[in-house]
Amino acid sequence: MTKWIVLAAGVAIQMILGGVYAWSEFVPVLTDEYGLSRSQCGMIFGATIAMFTLTMIPAGRVLQKYGPRVTASIGAVLFASGYLLASFSQGEFVMLLVCLSGIAGAGIGFGYICPLTVGMKWFPDNKGLVTGVAVAGFGGGAVLLSTIAQHLLADVGLDVMRVFFFIGLGSGVIALTGAMLMRLPQGETSAANVDTPEPAAGSVFKSRNFALIFLGMFCGTFAGLLVVGNLKPLALSLGLSAASATLSISLFAMGNAAGRILWGQIHDRIGSRQAITFSLCFLGLCLLPLLTGAPGTMVLATVFLVGMGFGACFVVYASSVVELFGTRLFPKLYPVCFLGYGLAALVGPPVGGWIADTTGSYIPAVILSAAIVLGMAPVAWAMFRRPAAYACE
Numbered sequence: 001m002t003k004w005i006v007l008a009a010g011v012a013i014q015m016i017l018g019g020v021y022a023w024s025e026f027v028p029v030l031t032d033e034y035g036l037s038r039s040q041c042g043m044i045f046g047a048t049i050a051m052f053t054l055t056m057i058p059a060g061r062v063l064q065k066y067g068p069r070v071t072a073s074i075g076a077v078l079f080a081s082g083y084l085l086a087s088f089s090q091g092e093f094v095m096l097l098v099c100l101s102g103i104a105g106a107g108i109g110f111g112y113i114c115p116l117t118v119g120m121k122w123f124p125d126n127k128g129l130v131t132g133v134a135v136a137g138f139g140g141g142a143v144l145l146s147t148i149a150q151h152l153l154a155d156v157g158l159d160v161m162r163v164f165f166f167i168g169l170g171s172g173v174i175a176l177t178g179a180m181l182m183r184l185p186q187g188e189t190s191a192a193n194v195d196t197p198e199p200a201a202g203s204v205f206k207s208r209n210f211a212l213i214f215l216g217m218f219c220g221t222f223a224g225l226l227v228v229g230n231l232k233p234l235a236l237s238l239g240l241s242a243a244s245a246t247l248s249i250s251l252f253a254m255g256n257a258a259g260r261i262l263w264g265q266i267h268d269r270i271g272s273r274q275a276i277t278f279s280l281c282f283l284g285l286c287l288l289p290l291l292t293g294a295p296g297t298m299v300l301a302t303v304f305l306v307g308m309g310f311g312a313c314f315v316v317y318a319s320s321v322v323e324l325f326g327t328r329l330f331p332k333l334y335p336v337c338f339l340g341y342g343l344a345a346l347v348g349p350p351v352g353g354w355i356a357d358t359t360g361s362y363i364p365a366v367i368l369s370a371a372i373v374l375g376m377a378p379v380a381w382a383m384f385r386r387p388a389a390y391a392c393e
Contacts, residue, residue, distance in 0.1 A: 002183075003122040007130070009181035010115025011137035013072060016171045016178075017079060017108045018141025020048055021256065022249055024232040025149045029160045034091030038233060042353030044093075045229040046345040047101035048108070053342025055109025056335035064331055068114040072179035075111025079104050080172030087165035111175060112138065114182055116318060117331055121185055124327075132264025132315040142228075142253035150246045204325055204333060209272075212380050213324075216276050217317045217340035219376040220283055222348040223369035224310030225341075227287075228252055229349030231303070234362045240296050248303045255307025263312035264319060272320035273384040277377050279316050283309025284374035290366050313341070 023045045030036045063071045082104025089095035115134040123130040145167070152158045152166065204210050227234065231252060235245035267275040286305040289298060321333050348369075355365040 003185070005181055006122055006183060007115075007119055007133065009178040010119055010134050013076070013111050013175055013178040013182075014115055014134060014137030015141040015144060016175045017075070017111050018138035018253075019145030019167065019171070020045075020052075020104075020108060021138075021142035021228050021253055022146035022149060023048075024228065024230060024234075025146045025153075025246065025249055026160055026163075027230070027232055028236075029153060030091065033160070036091070036093055037357060038230070038353040039350055039357055040093050040353075042229050042349035042351075044097055044101055046225070046347070046349040047097060048105040049225060049345030050342040051101055051105030052108040052112065053335070053338045053345070055106040056113050056338050059110040059113050060331035060335045062110070063113060063117060067184065068118050068182035069179060072111050072114040072182045073176060075107045075109070075114070076172060076175030076179050077107070078110060079107030079175060080168045082107060083164050083168030083171065085168075087161045087168065090161065111179075113331065113335065114179075116334075118182060118184060120322065120327055120330070129261070129264045129268060131318050132261040135314045135318075136257040136260040136311070138257075138260075138314070140253055140257035142256070143250045146246060146249040146253070204329065205336065208383060209324055209385055210333070210337070212276070212384055213317050213320055213337050214340045216280060216376060216380055217313055217337055218344050219372045220280060220310065220313040221341040222344035223283055223287060223373050224306070224313065224348075225345050226348035226352040226365055226369050227303075227306055228310070230352045230356065230362060230365075233356065234352075235299065235303070237356075237362055238290070238293075238296075238299050240299060244296055244300065248300055251300055251304040252307035252310075255304040256311040259308030259311025260315045262308065264315040267316050267319045267323075272316075272323050273381065275312075275316045276320065276384070277381040279309065279312035280373045280377040280380065283312065284370045284377065287366055287370040287373075291363060291370075 023041075027038065027041045030041055031038060059071055059075070062074070082099045082102070085103065086096055086099035089099060115137075116131055119130040119134045149163055149167075152163045153160065158166075228249075231249055232245045235248040236242070240248065263275065263279055266278070270278075283306065286302060286309050289302040290306075294302065317337055318330075318334055321337060322330055325333055351368075352362060352365040355368075356362050
């Protein structure tokens with residue numbers, strides 16, 4: 001029973017942190033009422049993800065030394081504090097960047113890694129599936145937050161700064177509760193037991209397979225973040241109503257969550273090389289209908305599928321790190337792999353916003369995203385080495 005409580009607590013933490021993917025819900029309000037540009041809004045979102053990924057490196061060390069409860073608690077406090085402080089910014093760009101991107105982004109980094117690492121230890125025979133379930137909460141968090149934010153902004157009529165205040169207050173309570181329930185299996189220490197022969201971490205960073213995992217993470221998340229970071233204005237530009245544009249955020253999040261579970265099972269069945277290649281192809285092909293001027297229902301279905309392809313990035317590459325290099329090195333290796341996600345966050349959403357500001361359309365940005373992921377797929381297929389070699393040749 002304990003392992004299910006720990007898993008549920010991990011999913012709850014991930015749902016709170018995953019509300020970051022509902023960011024585009026705030027973009028129209030911030031641009032219309034506070035004068036921010038779409039590029040600035042994209043920069044806040046991108047910098048949040050970048051800080052999230054950078055913070056995972058020290059968070060991994062804290063996790064190994066002090067365990068998941070302390071690490072997750074630090075994340076909960078930082079995340080809540082960031083939103084609470086942002087509520088006093090009066091829409092000032094630098095203040096929002098510091099509070100949301102810097103403080104709350106760091107909180108995501110400390111909280112995110114705990115459910116992944118702990119879940120793998122409680123369910124050692126189903127690492128891919130459990131990783132998918134844990135991070136599905138992160139993908140699904142945007143459904144919850146976008147729904148709440150839409151209600152508070154449109155129905156209740158609250159100012160967006162007040163909405164930030166309530167997000168910080170509510171998220172702090174839930175995330176801290178989940179953090180208190182984080183624990184390792186009996187007999188485990190904060191450093192995982194060695195369950196497979198493992199190479200030295202230094203040699204892994206120089207390996208071909210690790211480089212491919214890093215590049216695959218960058219390409220897949222570049223495309224996904226460009227879309228989700230600009231999703232509401234993108235949906236509006238494709239002719240959707242305001243209500244349908246908000247619905248698209250929830251559909252992306254649901255696809256994201258479903259994709260994390262689905263691709264976890266796929267990875268467990270077919271292995272890293274195939275899962276990486278197929279997931280990149282899937283995401284690239286799913287982006288193409290956004291270029292065709294499809295009707296609203298087709299756009300919404302496409303957004304769901306793009307979310308599924310994006311969600312693959314957060315289970316396929318995590319599971320690949322474990323398959324190739326073992327569980328013990330996961331807290332050291334995955335944060336470095338995750339920097340590909342952070343780099344994509346710094347580039348993708350701001351580029352999407354800049355293209356829209358410059359050309360008046362998101363279509364060129366979608367074309368760029370599809371080209372990047374479809375170009376990476378054959379590279380991964382051709383250059384990936386078998387796990388037994390640890391790709392260190």
